[in-house]
Amino acid sequence: MQADTSPSAHLHEHRDGDAHYQHYTVQRSQSVLAWSLALTLGFAVVEVVTGFMSNSLALISDAGHMVTDAAALGLALLAQLIAKRPPSARHSFGFGRAEALAAFVNSLVLLVLVGWITYEAISRFTHPEQVQGATVFVVAALGLIINLVLAWMLSRGDSNMNTRAALVNVLGDLLGSVAALVSGAVIYYTGWMRIDPLLSLFVALLILKSTVGVLRESYHFLMGGVPEQIDYLKVGADLEQLDGVCSVHDLHVWDMSPGQPALIGHVEITDLAHWPDILHNIKAMLLEKHGIDHITLQAEVAPQGNA
Secondary structure, eight states: OOOOOSTTGGGGOOOTTSOSOOSSOOSOOOHHHHHHHHHHHHHHHHHHHHHHHHTOHHHHHHHHHHHHHHHHHHHHHHHHHHHTSOOOSSOTTOSTHHHHHHHHHHHHHHHHHHHHHHHHHHHHHHSOOOOOHHHHHHHHHHHHHHHHHHHHHHHTSOOSHHHHHHHHHHHHHHHHHHHHHHHHHHHHHHOOTTHHHHHHHHHHHHHHHHHHHHHHHHHHHHTTOOOTTOOHHHHHHHHHTSTTEEEEEEEEEEEEETTEEEEEEEEEESOGGGHHHHHHHHHHHIIIIIOOOEEEEEEEEOOGGGO
């Protein structure tokens, strides 16, 4: 990436003693997401056409999920491109949150899809419709193979919130392909049409479970929540146990971008002359015990009663 020559570039510099976090992503490849998007979108068209031709809710649901997958992968690709942009005078934290935002939007779209599948499944329980089992079986088998390839590709890519959200979509669609495969086989050999909405409803519940997890994680991040792997109270207690530290207040811990925790706060000490040594010990402790590298603390002289 070319060096930032904007007037505000020096304001974003990280010098000796600062955190190593750069506010942007520099080494993520988009090739995996691009290939996944092409495969998903291409087969989604096939499933949409054959789903309506065979009148299979299981196949139509899987087709709708693959269209959602394509949108999710497109958003993931766009988010990674945006996240590579360096910080600017208007966005001093950079664009790392674009990935979490895309994951959040993907999850909301999936909830809508689950609602539609559920509505259609309940309707078909009451009024079963004829389904072409053989067509469903063949197309679902192809979909299963493609989804296995997609899952393998995404699992070998970068591990971040947005890629995991895309992988959840693909895994959910893989289950949809399995359900459609079983549905086609049962209908072909037995003629029992209610298996189609039954398996569609089962897949919808599985998708819902996975989606809620990604939705909760992305929402927590976007709201500036304390990272799941960090115990906020333990951080405060460990800070106050260090030599020279009297108390800590106005303490905040959050993720600058997924997997990059940051901390700010006020530290009351007995003597400002000892602050450089105390700060050094604080940074070493926070990095070793809690994995926090991006630290901004304001030293204050403790009131006489607290010293």
